[in-house]
Amino acid sequence: MARAPFIGRLYWREYIALFASLIFVFLEGFIRVITLGLPQPIIRFCYNRSRNLFNLLSSSQGRQARSKQRTIVSSVANASDFVDLCSLFGYYAEEHVVQTGDGYLLGLHRLGWKKGQEGLRVNTGEGSTLKPVVYMHHGLLMNSEVWICLTETERCLPFMLVEKGYDVWLGNNRGNKYSKKSTRSSPASNAFWDFSIDQFAFHDIPDSIEYVLATTSQSSLSYIGFSQGTAQAFATLSIHPNFNDKLDVFIALAPAMSPAGLHNSVVDALIKASPDVLFLAFGRRSILSSVTMWQAILYPPVFVRLIDMSLGFLFNWTGKNISTHQKLAAYPHLYSFTSTKSVVHWFQIIRNKCFQMYDDDTQAPLSLGATERYYKVTKFPTRNIKTPIVLVYGGSDSLVDIAVMLKELPRHTVAKEIPHFEHLDFLWAEHVDTLVFPQVFDALEAYAGRDHQQQKYLTNGRIIDTEPWRSYQGFSGDESSSPMPAEISEGKTRVERSSASRAGASVELVHHTSPAQLVGRREATTPASLSPSILRSDQKQDGVQKSKQRWSGSWLKGDRRHRRSGSTSSSRSTDSLVKFSEGGISIGVGKPMIGGINSPDLAQKDQIQNSNRRKS
Numbered sequence: 001m002a003r004a005p006f007i008g009r010l011y012w013r014e015y016i017a018l019f020a021s022l023i024f025v026f027l028e029g030f031i032r033v034i035t036l037g038l039p040q041p042i043i044r045f046c047y048n049r050s051r052n053l054f055n056l057l058s059s060s061q062g063r064q065a066r067s068k069q070r071t072i073v074s075s076v077a078n079a080s081d082f083v084d085l086c087s088l089f090g091y092y093a094e095e096h097v098v099q100t101g102d103g104y105l106l107g108l109h110r111l112g113w114k115k116g117q118e119g120l121r122v123n124t125g126e127g128s129t130l131k132p133v134v135y136m137h138h139g140l141l142m143n144s145e146v147w148i149c150l151t152e153t154e155r156c157l158p159f160m161l162v163e164k165g166y167d168v169w170l171g172n173n174r175g176n177k178y179s180k181k182s183t184r185s186s187p188a189s190n191a192f193w194d195f196s197i198d199q200f201a202f203h204d205i206p207d208s209i210e211y212v213l214a215t216t217s218q219s220s221l222s223y224i225g226f227s228q229g230t231a232q233a234f235a236t237l238s239i240h241p242n243f244n245d246k247l248d249v250f251i252a253l254a255p256a257m258s259p260a261g262l263h264n265s266v267v268d269a270l271i272k273a274s275p276d277v278l279f280l281a282f283g284r285r286s287i288l289s290s291v292t293m294w295q296a297i298l299y300p301p302v303f304v305r306l307i308d309m310s311l312g313f314l315f316n317w318t319g320k321n322i323s324t325h326q327k328l329a330a331y332p333h334l335y336s337f338t339s340t341k342s343v344v345h346w347f348q349i350i351r352n353k354c355f356q357m358y359d360d361d362t363q364a365p366l367s368l369g370a371t372e373r374y375y376k377v378t379k380f381p382t383r384n385i386k387t388p389i390v391l392v393y394g395g396s397d398s399l400v401d402i403a404v405m406l407k408e409l410p411r412h413t414v415a416k417e418i419p420h421f422e423h424l425d426f427l428w429a430e431h432v433d434t435l436v437f438p439q440v441f442d443a444l445e446a447y448a449g450r451d452h453q454q455q456k457y458l459t460n461g462r463i464i465d466t467e468p469w470r471s472y473q474g475f476s477g478d479e480s481s482s483p484m485p486a487e488i489s490e491g492k493t494r495v496e497r498s499s500a501s502r503a504g505a506s507v508e509l510v511h512h513t514s515p516a517q518l519v520g521r522r523e524a525t526t527p528a529s530l531s532p533s534i535l536r537s538d539q540k541q542d543g544v545q546k547s548k549q550r551w552s553g554s555w556l557k558g559d560r561r562h563r564r565s566g567s568t569s570s571s572r573s574t575d576s577l578v579k580f581s582e583g584g585i586s587i588g589v590g591k592p593m594i595g596g597i598n599s600p601d602l603a604q605k606d607q608i609q610n611s612n613r614r615k616s
Contacts, residue, residue, distance in 0.1 A: 046297045053302075072151050076329035077300065082109045082170075082178070085148050085333075091159060092118040098211040099183070100174070100203040107178030108208060109144050111158050111168040123167050123216035131167040132448045133218050135209060139227030139256075140346070141288070143177045143336040144170040146226075146427055151329050155433045157224075157440065164441065167216060171208045173200060173232075175286065176336040193285040196345040196358040197228075201235035201380070206243060213246065222448050223250045223387075224440065226426060227399075230255040234355070234409075237385045244386040249447035251390045251440055253426040257355045257382070257408065259346075260401040263316035278344050287340040295335075300328050307331050315398050317422045321429040330428050348377075355380050355408060382408050389413040390443045392436060394421030 079085045086093040094110040112122040112131065121128035136158060138146050147170055150156045158168045172178040174195060175187075185191040212221060225233045230252035237244055262268050282288070295303055304327045311317045319327070345358045356377045389409060393400045395417050406413060418425075418435050426436055 048299075073325050073329045076149055076151060077332045079149070079333075082143075082145050082148070085145060086111065089148075089153050089156070089159060090115045091162065096211070096215070098208055100207045102199070102203055103182050103184040104174040104179060104203070105181045105183070106174060106204060106208060107144075107172045108211065109170045109172075109178075111162050111170070114162055123218065125217055131165055132444075133169065133212060133216050133221035134161055134166045134224060134444070135169045135171060135212055135221050136224045137171045137205070137226070137229030137232060138173070139229055139254075140342070141335055141338050142227075143172050143333075145177075145333040145336075146330070149330045149333040150428060151326055155428075155430075157432075157437060160433070160437060166444075169212045169221075171205070173338065174204055175338050180337065187285075190284045193339040194341060195339050196342045197231060197235060198345075198358050200232045200342075201239060205232050205236040206240055209243070209246060220246050220248050220449075222248045222444055224253065225250070225255075226253045227256050227423065231257055231355070234382050234385070235380045237387055238380045238382045241384065241386075247387045248449060249388045249390060249443055250385075251392065251443050253392050253436065253440075254397055254400065254423050255391050255393055255405060256399055257405050258353055258401065259350050259399045260404070261350055262314055263398055264314050278347065279340060282340045282343075284340060286337040287343050288335070289337060291335045295332060300332070304328055304331050307334065311424075315423065317396075317398070317424070319422070319424070321421065321425045321431070323430055326428050326430070352377070353404075355382060383410050385410050388447050390439070390447075391415040392426070392439050393417055394423065394425060395419040396421060397423045399423055 075088055076085065079088060083093045083095065091111060092113050094112070096108040096110060098106050098108055100106060113120055122131055123129070123133070136144075136147055138144055147158050148156050153159050158170065161168050174182075175193065180187050182192055187193075209221065209223075213219065223233055225231075230250075233247075233250055233252070234255075234257055237247070237250065294306070298306065301324075304324070308319050308327070311319065322330075341358070348359050349355060354377070356379045359377045361375060389412070391402070391405070391413065393402055393415065396419075400423075402415060402417070406415065416439050421429065421435070426432065429435070
């Protein structure tokens with residue numbers, strides 16, 4: 001039975017919650033207008049009164065603990081920008097600006113030097129030090145500062161990546177603190193804020209990555225995203241097929257694609273309401289811009305309590321994994337500007353339970369037509385993504401529905417759950433360095449610099465199956481926790497055959513696939529080390545060629561990185577070895593075949609050619 005979309009969309013109790021929330025929004029706006037006209041002495045008076053009230057209600061032990069770490073906490077909290085935060089820990093940072101195709105100027109930050117190596121030339125062409133490139137992107141209502149506003153260097157992922165020899169770049173979305181400028185419109189106009197996730201995917205992410213690759217003279221990089229930064233990568237890779245070859249691996253921390261919903265019924269009612277209602281409540285420019293006002297007039301511990309209460313009210317997050325000192329240092333850097341339209345876009349995604357593009361065609365309030373039969377919002381085709389995807393999500397994150405997410409992602413996606421972790425824990429938790437960082441480092445070690453096309457030709461006519469998700473077992477399923485067929489549980493290999501076009505050779509692609517990899521996406525612990533295995537053509541057992549020669553987890557001779565072209569072939573030498581994990585992929589070369597019949601003459605000729613190559 002058809003019903004009026006606007007009137008019949010919500011239940012009566014949801015309308016009450018909606019109107020109550022609007023009252024709070026308008027009240028907050030009224031207070032903000034008043035505070036804009038207040039002189040500085042009155043603002044300082046409010047700050048001091050809130051501080052005295054907090055100290056009166058807090059315990060003496062809490063006051064003593066805060067005084068011990070007040071220096072580093074206050075230094076991080078009061079740092080004015082990204083460069084100042086880096087200098088607190090002794091790191092040198094560069095600032096870059098990239099112009100998008102539609103005229104927005106985005107700020108980029110670069111951390112490419114260890115302490116004391118600021119004069120070193122990194123990725124600047126001939127004669128410079130070559131380092132693998134990592135690009136990191138923040139979440140909704142954030143900027144690049146959230147990655148580095150920590151109280152210890154060891155818990156700061158960008159700093160640790162720099163120490164491991166990576167050239168680290170951090171991006172920013174249009175409209176935030178570092179990207180609030182355009183060549184076509186002013187931030188004071190509605191046109192400037194007329195953007196959503198669509199524009200992030202069509203312009204911000206691809207243009208930023210192109211700039212980084214051009215500046216570093218690299219052909220590919222590794223992507224690490226947090227929250228909405230992962231959604232932007234999902235969208236970008238799905239609509240830009242050529243970008244799949246420009247990312248070695250996509251590591252998604254607290255991934256966001258199609259959240260199941262929010263905890264609070266008031267906000268849930270807002271999600272189900274018309275986008276026009278949200279624009280009425282928040283305007284058509286930046287959303288929640290009054291946060292900076294509250295931060296200015298409230299004592300920091302009071303501001304932290306207010307943020308914690310808001311996060312618990314909206315998302316049911318407790319924040320128990322983040323220390324109070326870390327909150328005092330990081331929360332002042334938590335908020336940055338974004339458009340109301342981008343938040344409305346998320347509301348549409350949650351309401352429709354679909355990772356879709358922005359819906360500009362809103363229904364008329366009293367329309368009774370079944371418009372869904374004639375109009376369908378374009379989805380992001382995320383199943384088309386070819387880049388290796390590694391998901392690291394929290395077991396207590398209300399914004400992650402991993403089952404729905406995996407259903408919409410390609411089959412090669414692998415995932416790892418961090419039990420009891422909430423959304424913001426992936427940035428600032430006390431044990432983020434021991435629970436999350438190893439997953440990131442293992443994924444980078446396994447994928448960075450490797451081609452993820454399924455097949456690549458080598459110079460001697462052999463084919464290697466370079467699907468890295470088959471060899472990377474840091475996120476494979478749990479072999480002991482699921483029923484499996486006998487042939488899988490026994491660890492039998494699976495052999496695929498394909499014919500090579502070069503020299504008429506027949507090639508066997510031998511996948512030593514573990515039971516966990518065949519079962520699918522299940523949680524497992526990361527092995528202590530990854531050991532590559534290379535299969536030699538003269539070693540056979542039970543009709544399947546197997547490897548007897550194994551190495552430790554170091555890279556062997558040959559170029560670690562190779563250039564990609566538009567074709568699926570590669571000119572890498574067989575001496576340039578690819579790193580594989582134990583139980584992963586091996587190379588097997590069978591007898592040459594013509595029309596499906598073994599040819600001993602060709603086999604003998606191939607052995608002679610291989611012998612000559614080894615001698616040379």
